[in-house]
Structure formats: structure tokens, C-alpha cells
Amino acid sequence: MPRTVLHWFRRDLRLTDNTALQHAAQAADQVIPVCILSNWKQKHGWTGPNRQQFLCGCLESLSKNLTTLGSRLILRSGSADAELERLIRETRAEAVYFNRDYDIFGRAMEAKIHALCARLGIECHSYQDSVLHEPETVLTGGGQPYRVYTPYSKNWLNLPKTAPQGRITSLGPPADAAISSLPPPTLAHWNLPPCTAEIPTPGERAARDRLKLFIESGILNGYGPQRNIPAGQTTSLLSQDLRFGLLSIREIYQRCMACTTAAQPSVQTYVKELAWREFYVAILWHYPHVFEQEFAPDWQGLPWPGSAADFQRWATGTTGFPIVDAGMRQLLQTGLMHNRLRMITAMFLTKDLHCDWRLGEAFFMQQLVDGDNASNNGGWQWSAGTGADAAPYFRIQNPWLQSVRFDPEGTYIKQWVPELKHVPAELLHKPPAPGLPLAKGYPLPMVDHHTERDRCLAIFAKHKAERV
Ligand SMILES: Cc1cc2nc3c(=O)[nH]c(=O)nc-3n(C[C@H](O)[C@H](O)[C@H](O)COP(=O)(O)OP(=O)(O)OC[C@H]3O[C@@H](n4cnc5c(N)ncnc54)[C@H](O)[C@@H]3O)c2cc1C
Structure with a gap:
């Protein structure tokens, strides 16, 4: 038979x-x-x-x-x-x-x-x-799951990696014609509105082309020093391909490791990012409560008094902070956002607008082509200061300083916020004079960063004191 x-x-x-x-x-x-x-x-x-x-x-x-x-x-x-x-x-x-x-x-x-x-x-x-190492195979010496990235990644990096296999050549005869199948779906299947974003080309072939471009065109070679610059392509842009398994993680790893010696410092940096992905997979696996609650018990029940109106301004990229608006508009227009911008916009929502990280997490999931429960939750909790290995709550990034550091010429800002195209770069990285918008039709900053920073510190400190 x-x-x-x-x-x-x-x-x-x-x-x-x-x-x-x-x-x-x-x-x-x-x-x-x-x-x-x-x-x-x-x-x-x-x-x-x-x-x-x-x-x-x-x-x-x-x-x-x-x-x-x-x-x-x-x-x-x-x-x-x-x-x-x-x-x-x-x-x-x-x-x-x-x-x-x-x-x-x-x-x-x-x-x-x-x-x-x-x-x-x-x-x-x-x-x-889908991972190089499953959650149960990267544990501390005492057999416990890690709570912090650096020791996790050291262990992860040292474990032997499985080599990729080739492409399948035969699956035998097709299913009998009597076995019914739906046609490939359209958005109507889920009653979803049309997709208006310019999303990446789907499918295995397109993903393989992206991998080739990343490795062969020099982007990987420059990844170490360049990856935090959001203008132009400085990263692999493979997250949606990993999310849907269009590429195997073993192949990505092997092809990067096979690069020239000169590229190896950047390859090491890149591989550590792949380890972040698996760190968050492991966090969600071992600590499934993060899906609803703060990872750190200290911060569970923390109040988030931000308003729905403020959330709306963030979500529509109209905060008056050029770098934040550029990130949100990239997301709305492409279904993706550079990692540095994900951190800036997430921190702005939680620390400057005091909105619940879960609202931002859900909004990102609605928009992101690479939306992944583990990485998205990990990124949001990290930015909110409530997660595994998160920045301490008092280390609050200043969006104006992030802007000048990572987009000094305003190239990225001007690409996504066309109202600001003719504004001199140096004006994009500081609050404008009171009552004077940077450009016609562009809003004034909706909050003062220093005031909101102090407010945020007070909220966190009060919560901490009340828990003792
Ligand atoms: C608030 C927030 C939300 C995020 N949501 C998601 C999400 O839903 N899906 C998602 O895949 N990534 C998410 N990330 C992580 C990261 O922003 C994206 O993986 C990255 O921007 C994708 O671009 P890339 O493929 O060019 O990355 P590269 O820089 O080329 O990195 C290579 C790969 O490593 C992985 N990776 C890189 N950085 C991280 C990270 N910080 N955490 C986990 N994995 C990482 C991704 O699989 C990525 O494709 C989020 C980060 C933050 C701060």
C-alpha cells in the first residue's frame, strides 16, 4: 500500500x-x-x-x-x-x-x-x-530560562548550529481530484479592507532575492556601523521572510557565516540580532504572562494615564516630533518600520504620552507585515521599561537627541514627512520657537519632552514605592 x-x-x-x-x-x-x-x-x-x-x-x-x-x-x-x-x-x-x-x-x-x-x-x-535553538535548549547552568539577553546570547552563540538542506524535489502524486481545496485567498476571506501600503513582494523567490541583495551588495558588510541609520537600506529587511518562513534561519545563518573575513565583524553583529529574535521567542515560551502583563513583577499594574486623543496623534504620525512622525508614517505607508524608529516611537508613546504599551503593541500588530507576537511584545515591553532585560525605567530616550544622532541630515524625516522637505536639517532636531510651526500644515510638538519625562519618572517611582 x-x-x-x-x-x-x-x-x-x-x-x-x-x-x-x-x-x-x-x-x-x-x-x-x-x-x-x-x-x-x-x-x-x-x-x-x-x-x-x-x-x-x-x-x-x-x-x-x-x-x-x-x-x-x-x-x-x-x-x-x-x-x-x-x-x-x-x-x-x-x-x-x-x-x-x-x-x-x-x-x-x-x-x-x-x-x-x-x-x-x-x-x-x-x-x-523556525529557530536555530528551541527555548528548552538554551538554559542557565541551573537549567532555568534566562531573563537577560547577554548571557542567553552567549550560550546561544556557542551552541552547534544545524546545516541547511536543499530544496525538495518531489512530494509524490498530487491529492486526488476529489479532495477539495479553496483557491488562494484574498483579503475578502477575512472581510478586511484593501491593503493600501506598499508592502514587500511576497513569496519564496522574492525572499531569496532579498537575502542575495543583503549579502552580495555590501549591506551586510556595513551592517555593524550602519544598522542604526534609518535612511536608505542599512539592514537585511528579512523580518517578514523569517516571520512567514520564506527563508530558513539555518540558511541565513550559514550564508552569513560564509562571508569574507572582512565582513565577519558585521556578520557577528547581525547574528546577535537573530539571537534577539530567539530570546523573545524563549521569553514568550517560558513566561507566557508577558502576553497580557508586564514581564517584571515590579511593574505589573502600573498606571498608564495617556489619553485616546494623544494615542490618535501618535498613530497618525502627527505629534509634531519629526522623527516620531516619520517612523509612524513609514509604518502606515509600508507596513514596516526601521528598528531604531520602532524603539523611538514606542518609547515616545509610553514615556512621553504615558499610553499603555499594550495599545501600541496592538497597533503595530495591525500594521506590521512582519508582526510577530514574541518580537513585538518583547520590543514593546523593552521600550516601556517593563520587559525582560529592558532599559531601566529612568533611562528615557530624548527623541530630539535620537533624531540628530541617527538622522543628522534629516534624510529619513524628509522622505516620510514631505511637509518638512524644505526645512533646514538643523531645525528638525529641536523644538521650534513657541507658536511657530516648522512648516505650513505641520503641527507644533504636542508635548514638552522634559516635562513628560519628569511626569513619567514620577509615575514609575510612585508605583514602585507603593509596592514596597
Ligand atoms: C517596539 C518594537 C516592536 C517590534 N516588533 C517586531 C515584530 O513584530 N516582528 C519582528 O520581526 N520584529 C519586531 N521588532 C524587532 C525589529 O525592529 C525588527 O525585527 C527589524 O526592524 C526588522 O528589520 P530587518 O529585517 O531589516 O532587521 P535586521 O536588522 O536586518 O535584523 C535581522 C533579523 O533579526 C531579527 N531582529 C532584529 N532586531 C530584533 C529585535 N530587536 N527583536 C527581535 N528580533 C530582532 C529580525 O528577525 C530581523 O529580520 C520590534 C522592535 C521593537 C522595538
Whole structure:
């Protein structure tokens, strides 16, 4: 009897170096590739059109790539456990293969799939794929999870790394024509409005092109000194590709490590950023309360008295702080934002406007093409001063100083805030004279940074004192 198995695509929308897919292909005569779309149609506090549009494009491209292999992607919609059960029965599959997802929702669903397979008496195989090291394998000498990045990263960097495998060449015959599949989705599937942002090109091919550009055009070589400069391309721009698994982390790591000796200092800096990604995966895994509460017990219950009107000005990029507005407008127009700007805008919302970091976290998730629960939560809690290894609460970045330090010529600001195009650069990095806007139609700074800094320190200090 030929052996049929299912490969359940999740955050691994690629055919190259896909661990579970490789194992499935080796173990079976026929691998039926499956992807299950969520079917929520209400209001989505954490989702918007940008990331879903990117997903639609990735699924279309995956579907084409599978057809080229002589296979057929089966797309269903609903709850993964119910849909997989249906498919197992329809195809008489003897096993389900998938790559592990360490996200709160991903791990909960995995437990259900294991239980489902046990109930149906079929095999269930899950694999490490999206990270170089799983949360349970990077622990302190005493076997405890880390709470601080530096010792975590030292351990992480020293662990042996798995080499990538090649591209899959065959999955056996396609699923029987009687096995139904939805067409690749559009935003209408989730009742989402059209995507108006200029998001990156989706799909495995486009991601491979981005990786090639990053490594071969010299951007990686300059990554160490340049990565904090938001104007132009100074970073890899691969976060959405890692988020959806269009590239394997093993391949990115191996290709960077294979660069010339001269590039190695920058490669080391880059690899440490990849370790931040896995640090936050581990934080969410070991401390799932961060999803709703402050990581640090000291800061749980901290008040955030910021107003809805102030939040709106931040969200629309009209705060009157050019660097903050540039970051927010880049986000609104592209579904992405440079890391330095994510820190500046997040700190501004929490420390200057005193708005709850959870509001900013959700807004970013609605907009970001690379929106990822672990990294986004980690970044927000870091910026709010409440997270794992966060900056101490009293170290509050001054947006004017950040601006002059990282965008001295105002190149980035002028790209995203066209009203300021003709304003001399030196005027962009300090509050304008009272009542005199920097340009027609551009607002005055909505707050005074020094006043709000003091207010923020007072809120934190009061909370701390009351907890003792
Ligand atoms: C408030 C805030 C929210 C964030 N939300 C997200 C998010 O939802 N999704 C996301 O992928 N990243 C998030 N980040 C991290 C970081 O900003 C992005 O990963 C980075 O800007 C993506 O651009 P890049 O691929 O060019 O990064 P590069 O500088 O080229 O870095 C390479 C890769 O390392 C990882 N990485 C880099 N910096 C970080 C970091 N600080 N934390 C975790 N991983 C990192 C990413 O996977 C990135 O693609 C957030 C940071 C902050 C401060």
C-alpha cells in the first residue's frame, strides 16, 4: 500500500530547507501539502490588511511552486484541528508532519493536533525549524530560562548550529481530484479592507532575492556601523521572510557565516540580532504572562494615564516630533518600520504620552507585515521599561537627541514627512520657537519632552514605592 501523509504548512511557507517537509517526503510515497486559513471575520484587534495581503501572496506563490513539483496545495479554512481531522479521514493519511511554532496560539494548537492523531491512531511528527535553538535548549547552568539577553546570547552563540538542506524535489502524486481545496485567498476571506501600503513582494523567490541583495551588495558588510541609520537600506529587511518562513534561519545563518573575513565583524553583529529574535521567542515560551502583563513583577499594574486623543496623534504620525512622525508614517505607508524608529516611537508613546504599551503593541500588530507576537511584545515591553532585560525605567530616550544622532541630515524625516522637505536639517532636531510651526500644515510638538519625562519618572517611582 502506498503511504500517504499530510504536511501542515504554518510559518514555513517554502520548499527549500523545510525540515518537516523533508522528513515527510522521505517517509511517504505521497505528501499532501495542506494549509489552513483562520476564518475569523469580526473586528481584528491584532490584524490588518498589510500582513494578510503578504500572506495571500505567499500562499499564491507556494501553491504555484507546489504545482511545478507536480503536487497540489490543499487550502482549507477553519480551526486547524477540525480541518486536519476531516482531511485525514478524506485522504486516509497515516501521519501528520509539521514544524513547531512556539507562539502561545501555535503551541496550544499543536497539543490539540497531537491529541487528535493519538485519537485517530496515526503518527504525528513535529520538528524544530523556525529557530536555530528551541527555548528548552538554551538554559542557565541551573537549567532555568534566562531573563537577560547577554548571557542567553552567549550560550546561544556557542551552541552547534544545524546545516541547511536543499530544496525538495518531489512530494509524490498530487491529492486526488476529489479532495477539495479553496483557491488562494484574498483579503475578502477575512472581510478586511484593501491593503493600501506598499508592502514587500511576497513569496519564496522574492525572499531569496532579498537575502542575495543583503549579502552580495555590501549591506551586510556595513551592517555593524550602519544598522542604526534609518535612511536608505542599512539592514537585511528579512523580518517578514523569517516571520512567514520564506527563508530558513539555518540558511541565513550559514550564508552569513560564509562571508569574507572582512565582513565577519558585521556578520557577528547581525547574528546577535537573530539571537534577539530567539530570546523573545524563549521569553514568550517560558513566561507566557508577558502576553497580557508586564514581564517584571515590579511593574505589573502600573498606571498608564495617556489619553485616546494623544494615542490618535501618535498613530497618525502627527505629534509634531519629526522623527516620531516619520517612523509612524513609514509604518502606515509600508507596513514596516526601521528598528531604531520602532524603539523611538514606542518609547515616545509610553514615556512621553504615558499610553499603555499594550495599545501600541496592538497597533503595530495591525500594521506590521512582519508582526510577530514574541518580537513585538518583547520590543514593546523593552521600550516601556517593563520587559525582560529592558532599559531601566529612568533611562528615557530624548527623541530630539535620537533624531540628530541617527538622522543628522534629516534624510529619513524628509522622505516620510514631505511637509518638512524644505526645512533646514538643523531645525528638525529641536523644538521650534513657541507658536511657530516648522512648516505650513505641520503641527507644533504636542508635548514638552522634559516635562513628560519628569511626569513619567514620577509615575514609575510612585508605583514602585507603593509596592514596597
Ligand atoms: C517596539 C518594537 C516592536 C517590534 N516588533 C517586531 C515584530 O513584530 N516582528 C519582528 O520581526 N520584529 C519586531 N521588532 C524587532 C525589529 O525592529 C525588527 O525585527 C527589524 O526592524 C526588522 O528589520 P530587518 O529585517 O531589516 O532587521 P535586521 O536588522 O536586518 O535584523 C535581522 C533579523 O533579526 C531579527 N531582529 C532584529 N532586531 C530584533 C529585535 N530587536 N527583536 C527581535 N528580533 C530582532 C529580525 O528577525 C530581523 O529580520 C520590534 C522592535 C521593537 C522595538
